[in-house]
Amino acid sequence: MGVRRRVSRFGLLATAVGLLTVHAALYAQREFRVYQSFEFEADLTELPHDYDLPAEFVVGRLMYPSGWGFGSFRAADWRQGGTSWAVDYPRGDRTLARMLRRLTRIDVRSVEQPVNPDDGDDIFHWPFLMAGLAGYWDLTDEQVTKLREYLLRGGFLFCDSFFGSDSWVGFEAGMRRIFPDRPIIDLSDDHPIFNIVYDLSQVTKAQIPNIYALYGRGVGYLSDGATPHWRGIEDDAGRLMVLIAFNNDVADSWQWQDDPRYPLESANLGVQLGVNIAVYAMTH
Template identity: 25%
Template sequence: MKKLLYIFLLSPALLMAQEIAVLKYSGGGDWYGNPTSLPNLAKFCNQQIHTKINTKTATVEVGSADLFSYPFIHMTGHGNVVFSDNDAANLRNYLTSGGFLHVDDNYGMDKFIRKELKKVFPNNELVQVPVSHEIYKGPFAFPQGMPKIHEHDNKPPQAWGIFVEGRLVLLYTVETDLGDGWEDAEVHNDPREVREKALKMGANILNYAFNN
């Protein structure tokens, strides 16, 4: 499976039709939140860093074999998250086979997602991603680390990760709300510079996922 996923990521022919997807999960949380986020991020990346991403974002269930068709999966929500044993095993296999998951707390997800991620990686701790990590270096520079997009609890933006054999396979962003910054401008009425900052950080995440 690892070899097959890497072929998808690296084959020049398939790069003409890269797809990214939103993760659908159980538990009652609004996995479908921020519907314009990924299409806008895809458009930004295609324009600014010359990717070729399908701007019609797919949806994939966490326990589905279709998960392995996407090099990058985005997960968001405000509430409860529940992974079955099959979900956890499928997601673990996906991530250790070259896939990448970005979990973005839309506010209210934190206490649920941390528990469920322990099912996926019982022996791997979430650790803070250092500001020296390459995900902050390009194509856009973020020397101070994760940007702050929306205020939640008056806490600094945080980036947590799970590393497997030195590779960041899962990025969990909290107290930043990147996905809100990717949405259509009229949804949250964020200033242009705030939205641009969110999109640039998103481009860095996608760039890392596609190339590592």
């Protein structure tokens, strides 16, 4: 899968990002493995030649049990993939990894890492996690406790690809269990995560669309999710622990980066956001 040529102008920042520390230990980690995607289009059959090489940054994908009457489109057992956590996976994850390699000096692994919070302390080896369709998670008490500890110890969680008021109810219910006393705040355009590499001065007014909504309904959103919201949760020091792209589908902009049907402006914005998010997570 090639990169859309019109994104290449952002390669000018390839020398702008340096890293001072390595955030994850390279031992005692779960092995790399591949699960079935939630979407047929996101399945990949071939692995990059260097998939087994360790790196400083890995795109972690949070595995979780589904609830709220949704999430078992291709499989019933979330631990085997094919449920809501695997939306845009693995194609979107690997596109992000490739973009980070191309546009930054971050040492990025070419493949993602599915992270099951029930696998002992494995989650603490992966300081960056994505949660797709998080409006449909149904976390156990043990998983709630593990995620709270993970985030307070420096982990970062990016919640994406969910639309509409019903999805928000499910997401907020889960997040309130993780952090019952921490507010979910609306992020302004001048938040550091939106300008740490690329200056995305109008990002909170933008909606990164879902491709199925675009070509099924002619709009970029699902359900009643017409208004994008960029939200977050901070720790006591003001570090953003959780980034919430509600009524947005950033991972679709990665997954469909090469598809001419996907809007170029949204594809490029998604790449820039991905760079900013990864660099913020690694440097905070």
